[in-house]
Amino acid sequence: MPKTAPxxxxxxxxxxxxxxxxxxxxxxxxxxxxxxTQAIESLVREEHAKLLAAxxxxxxxxxxAEDALQDGIESALIHWQRNGIPRSxxxxxxxxARRKAIDRLRRNKNFTSKSHQITHDVKLNxxxxxDSEEMAMRSAPPISxxxxxxxxxxxxxxxxxxxxxxxxxxxxxxLSTGEIARAFLDKQSTMAQRLVRTKRKxxxxxxxxxxxxxxxxxxxxxxxxNVLYLIFNEGYFSGGTDGQMRVNLSNEAIRLTRILLELKxxxxxxxxx
Numbered sequence: 001m002p003k004t005a006p007x008x009x010x011x012x013x014x015x016x017x018x019x020x021x022x023x024x025x026x027x028x029x030x031x032x033x034x035x036x037t038q039a040i041e042s043l044v045r046e047e048h049a050k051l052l053a054a055x056x057x058x059x060x061x062x063x064x065a066e067d068a069l070q071d072g073i074e075s076a077l078i079h080w081q082r083n084g085i086p087r088s089x090x091x092x093x094x095x096x097a098r099r100k101a102i103d104r105l106r107r108n109k110n111f112t113s114k115s116h117q118i119t120h121d122v123k124l125n126x127x128x129x130x131d132s133e134e135m136a137m138r139s140a141p142p143i144s145x146x147x148x149x150x151x152x153x154x155x156x157x158x159x160x161x162x163x164x165x166x167x168x169x170x171x172x173x174x175l176s177t178g179e180i181a182r183a184f185l186d187k188q189s190t191m192a193q194r195l196v197r198t199k200r201k202x203x204x205x206x207x208x209x210x211x212x213x214x215x216x217x218x219x220x221x222x223x224x225x226n227v228l229y230l231i232f233n234e235g236y237f238s239g240g241t242d243g244q245m246r247v248n249l250s251n252e253a254i255r256l257t258r259i260l261l262e263l264k265x266x267x268x269x270x271x272x273x
Contacts, residue, residue, distance in 0.1 A: 036080045039089060040073060047090045048174045049259075053146035054094055056153075057209060059101055062171070062199040067104065072097030146209075147172065148263040151256075153202065153209050155224040163198040164227050165234070170195055172259070173252045183234065183249050224260065225269060228253050 055065035072093050086092040154168040162184070169175045175183075181191035201207070212220040235249030261267070 032081055036077065036085065039080065039085050040076055043089050043093065044073065044174075047093075049147055049150070049172045051090060051094055051097070052171055053150040055097055055101070056150060056171075057146040058098060060209065061203060063196075064101055064104065065097075066171075068097040068101035069093075071100035071104075075100070147259060149209055149211050151224055151260060151263075152212055152220055153207060155220075155227045156202070156207050157220070157223050158205060158207060159198060159201065161227075161230070163194055164223075165231055166191060166194055167198050168227055168256070169231065169249075169252065172256055175252070221267065221269065228257050228260070231256070 052065055052069055055069055056062055059065045059068070075096050076089075076093060080086070150171060151168070154171055155164045159167070166180050166184075169180050169183075170177070177192045177195060178188045180186075180195075181188040184191070232250050232253035235251070235253065
């Protein structure tokens, strides 16, 4: 987060946002501040994975999507107090996050190769076109549910087992880097590096952000189920001082399995897990 930001908050992954040092003209109504913060907390808690999945689908970049979503939440903390909570909070946040991504792409002009510049320009033009179409409709976009594709991307067989687990917990479970590091008894810096490397690998190896083709389904689904099973076991059987975090890991595995079952209810293997 930039040092000049006029507020403090807990990162979105913990779903515990609050306003402590808003500018005076925005902090005159404590009740409104609480209402706004509670609305954002609820939105992040309930829609985080869906919003992030939609952004990754549109941007094709895990890190850019995460940064843009965080930027959008920061904007909501200010704008919703000033202008009221929008009719479609999730749609507003998705649209704002995408515009924040456009701003980030416009600022990033340092490329090492012409091919990177071309990729950047194509992505920027596509986002600007999407934004223009929504402005013409004068409405926030519906949020397509891309979580199934996100699950399969995080659990792609080209990614190492521990990295699959960490990325799944981070993007779909909303756990912070520190929480994941504690769960696996790693240093936070080590886990942060692992997540960064994994996101870069997805981008550089062009791992598709998509649901597998029917002929690949059984094999790929088994990889996903293995990841969820390992997350559950890590919480259920492992020792360590942070017992609550271990219980949370098991609960998170159950929750993610339910999401998978919700998205593909006809899969007997998922139901069996």
